[in-house]
Amino acid sequence: MATERTSPDELLLHALVDGELSPREHAAAASRLATDRDFARAYATLMRLKASVVEGVAEAEPIALPLPRRRDRRIALAGGLSAVAVAFGIVLAIAIHRNPEPIASGPELAAQTVKLVSLSQAAVLPDLGPAGLKLASTVTQPGTKGEVLTATYLGPRGCRLELRVQHAESDVATAGGTDRRNWRVGELAYQLTAYGMPPERFAVVAAATERATRAGTLPDGVDRRLREARISAPPCLT
Amino acid sequence: MSRKSHADLPSLLPRLVAFARTIIGDADSARDLVQEAAARALAARQVPEEPRAYRAWVFKIVRNAAFDELRARALRRQEPPAPAVDLWRYDDAYIAKITVEQGLAAIAPAHREIIALIDIGGFSYAETAEMIGVPIGTIMSRIARARTALLQAIEESSIRPLKSSHGH
Numbered sequence: 356m357a358t359e360r361t362s363p364d365e366l367l368l369h370a371l372v373d374g375e376l377s378p379r380e381h382a383a384a385a386s387r388l389a390t391d392r393d394f395a396r397a398y399a400t401l402m403r404l405k406a407s408v409v410e411g412v413a414e415a416e417p418i419a420l421p422l423p424r425r426r427d428r429r430i431a432l433a434g435g436l437s438a439v440a441v442a443f444g445i446v447l448a449i450a451i452h453r454n455p456e457p458i459a460s461g462p463e464l465a466a467q468t469v470k471l472v473s474l475s476q477a478a479v480l481p482d483l484g485p486a487g488l489k490l491a492s493t494v495t496q497p498g499t500k501g502e503v504l505t506a507t508y509l510g511p512r513g514c515r516l517e518l519r520v521q522h523a524e525s526d527v528a529t530a531g532g533t534d535r536r537n538w539r540v541g542e543l544a545y546q547l548t549a550y551g552m553p554p555e556r557f558a559v560v561a562a563a564t565e566r567a568t569r570a571g572t573l574p575d576g577v578d579r580r581l582r583e584a585r586i587s588a589p590p591c592l593t
Numbered sequence: 594m595s596r597k598s599h600a601d602l603p604s605l606l607p608r609l610v611a612f613a614r615t616i617i618g619d620a621d622s623a624r625d626l627v628q629e630a631a632a633r634a635l636a637a638r639q640v641p642e643e644p645r646a647y648r649a650w651v652f653k654i655v656r657n658a659a660f661d662e663l664r665a666r667a668l669r670r671q672e673p674p675a676p677a678v679d680l681w682r683y684d685d686a687y688i689a690k691i692t693v694e695q696g697l698a699a700i701a702p703a704h705r706e707i708i709a710l711i712d713i714g715g716f717s718y719a720e721t722a723e724m725i726g727v728p729i730g731t732i733m734s735r736i737a738r739a740r741t742a743l744l745q746a747i748e749e750s751s752i753r754p755l756k757s758s759h760g761h
Binding site: 361365366369370373375400401404405407408409410551 | 615644689690692693697708711712713717718733734736737738740741743744
């Protein structure tokens with residue numbers, strides 16, 4: 356391994372890219388980004404590199420694992436049973452998570468902002484693709500006043516968000532999740548619930564989601580913040 | 594061992610495969626390795642209950658298995674198999690992906706490991722330091738060196754993302 360010392364600026368840049376700076380250090384680095392072009396260029400390069408590693412290597416992997424080709428005899432039996440159990444668990448989790456009769460799912464919804472007309476006023480389900488979250492399913496259930504729509508967004512690193520939309524006068528469910536944000540748009544009440552997402556990242560995503568439901572689409576400039584919040588944040592823990 | 598202990602394992606599998614793949618170089622071996630590591634984890638008698646500790650524990654099992662595999666390959670002098678290539682997927686994003694993969698394959702295993710732990714595993718510097726058993730300052734300098742090595746490897750590779758040619 357190389358023995359040359361790494362400069363303090365380099366260490367600062369990498370720590371910034373990895374989300375390791377304290378709020379005060381982060382603010383100082385952010386102000387330097389605005390004034391130091393070389394620093395900003397190096398930061399952009401490192402962010403791009405990290406994003407390439409995260410997206411190119413991590414997100415392309417399929418969830419299901421094939422049966423092993425090479426086995427350790429000592430754990431062959433336990434391994435086989437366990438692998439089947441894990442695979443079954445994955446399939447079961449996906450099956451439970453999906454709506455048997457989804458309004459729409461997958462790329463069609465992820466590709467564009469969708470307005471649903473089944474609620475009393477059009478509900479907006481934003482495209483959270485820039486945040487690395489894909490709309491996986493939508494479920495409608497009867498509520499105290501009309502239908503309740505629950506949209507589930509999934510990320511590749513264990514992140515899950517649920518966006519619940521219902522009539523503003525309906526009782527709002529508040530169970531579960533690790534973080535939550537509520538807001539109203541006209542006659543509709545929105546509730547965004549996170550499962551294991553780091554609070555800083557959720558704050559960025561929730562703010563963007565709220566703005567999108569008010570404006571009908573993600574406002575200009577939000578994409579970059581969502582991407583940065585995703586890349587610099589740790590994976591979600593459930 | 595409680596059932597709840599392994600509740601996070603399915604959601605960790607993609608990252609574990611990507612982590613193993615980054616260290617040992619090919620996807621098929623990485624999947625086999627993670628499957629065996631998952632079996633070991635499920636058979637363990639003592640399992641961390643706290644989610645972060647559990648994640649670090651499982652990654653450590655995969656990390657140890659990956660380095661065992663690298664050592665075994667060195668003894669067998671076996672080169673990692675070339676990744677399957679689909680000639681008709683050569684768009685900018687795919688070439689960028691290949692470029693990063695080739696860059697990762699070209700740098701030292703220790704560099705690949707630190708990048709895999711922080712960028713793919715998503716571990717903080719403190720968690721990575723604890724996992725590897727070095728001070729946090731060492732992690733800071735190692736990740737800087739590793740990324741510099743990766744950038745140099747990409748710079749030296751012959752593959753470049755194609756630029757679209759409008760107006761020619």
